[in-house]
Amino acid sequence: MLKTITPILHPLNASVRVPGSKSLTNRALLISALADGKTTLTNALFSDDSHYFANALKALGFEVSLDEEKKTMSIVGLGGKISAKSAELFIGNAGTAARFLTAFLTLSNGEYILDGEPRMRERPIGDLVNALTPLGAEITQHAIRNKNHSSLVTSPLCPPLKITASGLAGGKTQIAGNVSSQYLSALLMTAPFAENPVEIQITTELYSKPYVDMTLSIMRDFDVEVKRKGYQVFKINPTQYAPRNTYVIESDASAASYFFAAPAICGGTVRVENITRKSVQGDIDFLDILAKMGCEITEHENAISVTGTKNLTGVDVDMRHISDTAQTLAAIAPFASSPTHIHGIASARVKETDRVSAVCAELRRLSIKVEEFEDGMKIYPSKNIQATTVQTYNDHRMAMAFSLIGLRENGVEIRNPSCVSKTFPSYFDVLDELRE
Numbered sequence: 001m002l003k004t005i006t007p008i009l010h011p012l013n014a015s016v017r018v019p020g021s022k023s024l025t026n027r028a029l030l031i032s033a034l035a036d037g038k039t040t041l042t043n044a045l046f047s048d049d050s051h052y053f054a055n056a057l058k059a060l061g062f063e064v065s066l067d068e069e070k071k072t073m074s075i076v077g078l079g080g081k082i083s084a085k086s087a088e089l090f091i092g093n094a095g096t097a098a099r100f101l102t103a104f105l106t107l108s109n110g111e112y113i114l115d116g117e118p119r120m121r122e123r124p125i126g127d128l129v130n131a132l133t134p135l136g137a138e139i140t141q142h143a144i145r146n147k148n149h150s151s152l153v154t155s156p157l158c159p160p161l162k163i164t165a166s167g168l169a170g171g172k173t174q175i176a177g178n179v180s181s182q183y184l185s186a187l188l189m190t191a192p193f194a195e196n197p198v199e200i201q202i203t204t205e206l207y208s209k210p211y212v213d214m215t216l217s218i219m220r221d222f223d224v225e226v227k228r229k230g231y232q233v234f235k236i237n238p239t240q241y242a243p244r245n246t247y248v249i250e251s252d253a254s255a256a257s258y259f260f261a262a263p264a265i266c267g268g269t270v271r272v273e274n275i276t277r278k279s280v281q282g283d284i285d286f287l288d289i290l291a292k293m294g295c296e297i298t299e300h301e302n303a304i305s306v307t308g309t310k311n312l313t314g315v316d317v318d319m320r321h322i323s324d325t326a327q328t329l330a331a332i333a334p335f336a337s338s339p340t341h342i343h344g345i346a347s348a349r350v351k352e353t354d355r356v357s358a359v360c361a362e363l364r365r366l367s368i369k370v371e372e373f374e375d376g377m378k379i380y381p382s383k384n385i386q387a388t389t390v391q392t393y394n395d396h397r398m399a400m401a402f403s404l405i406g407l408r409e410n411g412v413e414i415r416n417p418s419c420v421s422k423t424f425p426s427y428f429d430v431l432d433e434l435r436e
Contacts, residue, residue: 027189027214032077050073052094120159126157168190170195177207251272252423267310315336319345327397344375358391
């Protein structure tokens, strides 16, 4: 299936809304399940990832009510308990769900299998497992059977996982911070239900710090405070989350980045509703990059407008803390007047696809000059972008980012456009609103 992107031949003048934050929705789902009582999430994200997470909670015995029309999710938490003592959970390619559920399931008493799509079976989770083990967890890789019925175990450790749960004793543990901040977030959110205090030491520089800040913020919203020494040591005492009658999910800053970026390519102004610079989501800092490139950022009471510039300049940026917007920047970069160097995103190689390699391959397919590095890429201005079919590698962010190039250049097609359903099912409908 292909989606042809038709160029917009006039400066933009549009106002759009994007869905609720994936990161906040999934964190709120987990914490609501851990709380003792009912919590209702409003402006929640309804996408493949959130459906996988919600369905996993249902399979574990939680009362979960979903109203997609009203964008609400209600969860009745069990105070750190899980009623189902066994379950086989399939979470697609939802990395957040895989990491959060792995830690969550260790709090129970039972046996669980956690599995996903073929790509999920290639996404390492060993760092999280190794951090949970000193706290009392028992997690092993569940053998995969191939067509000849022989057992296969992948290395490094990836799903499917077998979690033999008997609660977490607590204590001290260590984890690297330069692969995925989701590992640390999973530990932080489940740690209050260990029998004893938990101390987590970060052994490397911590990437994606804004996502850790987001986790700490939502924990505070549910009445749990984490003691810490910068981003090196985190201490959590046994306690309980307090349910919330209503918890509002912010609009997704990562999803908003595509619409912030559009006027950088097409000119004009796009206003994104229901989001502010005060967002707890780190990807809101993508606006700072657009400002450096020459775009004008205007803040409203509950919205942000971006106006393009006639002289878009390239930038040299470390994006380790906002790597989910690196593909968005890569789509803008060919239209700048000077090269753009993106670095610090080595961790993006173990996401839905190897995003560094995939972005470089598709830019070259468009005849855009790019140099690939282990932790990023350098993209050069291009006056002769060629019509092509962009491969998306079943990665929602590849589809969304590269569609932006088609707003300016003829002949850009997106293969497997439905992959955007992972986080933004209505993306192409919202993109068409820019034409109005």
